[in-house]
Amino acid sequence: MAQDDSAGRSFDLPEAFLDYLTSTPYSAEEYHALLQSPEERYVRIRDPTLSLATIAQRLQVDVTELVEVSWTKRFAQRHPTLRVFRIPETAAVRQSDLYDSGDVFGVDASSIACVGALDPEPCDHVLEICCAPGTKLCCLADLCTVTGVDINRQRLTVARSQVKRCKLSNSVKGLWLADGRSWAGDGQELMSEGLTPRDRKQTRKRPKVEAFAPDVFDGVLVDAECAHDGSLKHIRKFFDERGKTSKLQSLEEHMPWLSEAKRTELAQLQFELLCRGFQLLKEGGKLIYCTCSFSEAQNEEVIRRFLVNAGAGAGDERHVDCAGAEAPAKPRSAVSPGLRPPTGHRVPLRPAAQRHGRPVHRAAAERARRRGSGGGMVRRTDSSWWMGRNKTQRERLILVGTLISRIP
Ligand SMILES: C[S@@+](CC[C@H](N)C(=O)[O-])C[C@H]1O[C@@H](n2cnc3c(N)ncnc32)[C@H](O)[C@@H]1O
Structure with missing residues (x-):
């Protein structure tokens, strides 16, 4: 099994990081426990014809040490190049001919969920x-x-x-x-x-x-810049063997988003990336927004703000008319064990002329009226997904994703 060099190690979380944690659902103790949990390593095997025995032999591990990640199987069933396996630390990935040929690819298992959900x-x-x-x-x-x-x-x-x-x-x-x-x-x-x-x-x-012009892509993935506190592997790197933050300076350099002011800037960046992605999405297309942060401000709040405001700027005819959007329904204490299937939930729309209580351009309102839709619409097929597993399980949460469809 994977070597467990994190388990039991202590991590002396610096003040700035502890302060940042208050913007996430995790207490310092809980986050510390996450850091202490066993380090995991995953690979995507691109060639669907490779048997377990062959993969194990090429990665120089025992076949029993190669465990297909259960919750990614649903994606692999539809897209066989998305098979993901947990492998031991000792696996010889880079030395393998599978690496040279591009058939093995180191991934975070949850990355597959974003791609699989975009489908x-x-x-x-x-x-x-x-x-x-x-x-x-x-x-x-x-x-x-x-x-x-x-x-x-x-x-x-x-x-x-x-x-x-x-x-x-x-x-x-x-x-x-x-x-x-x-x-x-x-x-x-x-x-x-x-x-x-x-x-x-x-x-x-x-x-x-x-x-x-806008409106060209069938699908958009916005894998937004974030504080990456959900990427435990990266955070662990900033602590030495004794769990000391001897590299505190570099942690702060590496995570420039720790301060509150910077966090606000980050949320604005994420919002703008999402808005642009949506503008470039065809009607009928799908968009996934995801981050590797646990912070609601970088996930649910960005989506919430987008659903309420995006595209409502003056002269923009591509309104996202969803003033009645519900706040993401998932309370953060109830992290879902695995992906929930899309619910097909449709955001209630208000007449375009009353959008956000602001007057809208007459011509845009008229176009919207003729289309009978209140302008471009967003259907949130799932209000907010927690991708991955709950934090007590091995394949735990790293990415949060939201699927948005543009419907004609
Ligand atoms: C979470 S990483 C993306 C990981 C990548 N999607 C993958 O799967 O390998 C975030 C990326 O956002 C990029 N980024 C930050 N600000 C950006 C901006 N304004 N426009 C485009 N990319 C940006 C960073 O350079 C970084 O590569």
């Missing part, structure tokens, strides 16, 4: 905003055509390497170095950078991302 069709074109270093992008590229956007060149370069390692270049239309809050097919495109003449010839066969 693209092979003919879909999906946009991932905040796509680097490419874990979910590669999952998506196994299923459909993908375009990725990220603001960090170094991370985007890693994403490009992953795409190449997995031989997915033909499914990735572009990797754009740009600000996801305002991206419109502009910025620097990294997939076509440094191509050989032969590559370039092949690239020409792929349609370029055209300069486009």
Whole structure:
């Protein structure tokens, strides 16, 4: 089984972090217990034809040490490239030929839930905003055509390497170095950078991302920048063997969102990323918003604000008209054990002219009236999902996701 180097270790949480924790559902003791829980390692096996015995042999582990993650099986049933296994720390992933061929891919199990919930069709074109270093992008590229956007060149370069390692270049239309809050097919495109003449010839066969108006993608994944307190693996890295925060400075550097002022900025960034993602979504398309933070302010509150406000700006005809949206129903103390199926819950709409109690442009209201819908609508197929397991279980919560559909 996985080596358990976290269990029993103590973590001397710094003051700034303790203060941050007050914005999450976890007390210091509970979070500390999470950090102490056994470290887990997962891989996605992309080739569905590989047997357990072959995978075990190639990763140099005993076949009994290879455990398929039960709650991701539902996604793998529909998309066989999304099989996820828990593996022991000792597994020789990088030394394996499966790694070289791109058939094995280190993941957080919960990343699969975001992709599985988006559930693209092979003919879909999906946009991932905040796509680097490419874990979910590669999952998506196994299923459909993908375009990725990220603001960090170094991370985007890693994403490009992953795409190449997995031989997915033909499914990735572009990797754009740009600000996801305002991206419109502009910025620097990294997939076509440094191509050989032969590559370039092949690239020409792929349609370029055209300069486009909104409303182009069948699906959008907004994997927003966040405080990543849900990514325990990353947090643990900042403590030394004795659990001391000798790297306190670097923890704060690495988590610039600890202070309250920065948290407000972060929530605004997340809100804007979500709004832009929604603008780029086709009618009938699906959007997943997810983070690796436990904080409600970075999840439910961003969604709540989006549902109430997004698109209601002056002159924007693509209103999200859902003034009657319910607050996410899930109380944070009742983290769901595993994914709940979409409920098909439909957000009640108000007439466009009364939207948010503000006057709206007459022409927009008239268009909305003719469509009989109060403008563009959002159907929240599930108000707020806690993806993963409750915190007492092994595959525990890391990502929170919300599925939003744009319906005509
Ligand atoms: C949680 S990580 C994304 C992980 C990635 N989706 C994956 O599955 O590998 C968040 C990413 O957001 C990016 N980011 C932060 N601000 C951004 C912005 N304004 N526009 C686009 N990307 C941004 C960061 O560079 C970082 O790579």
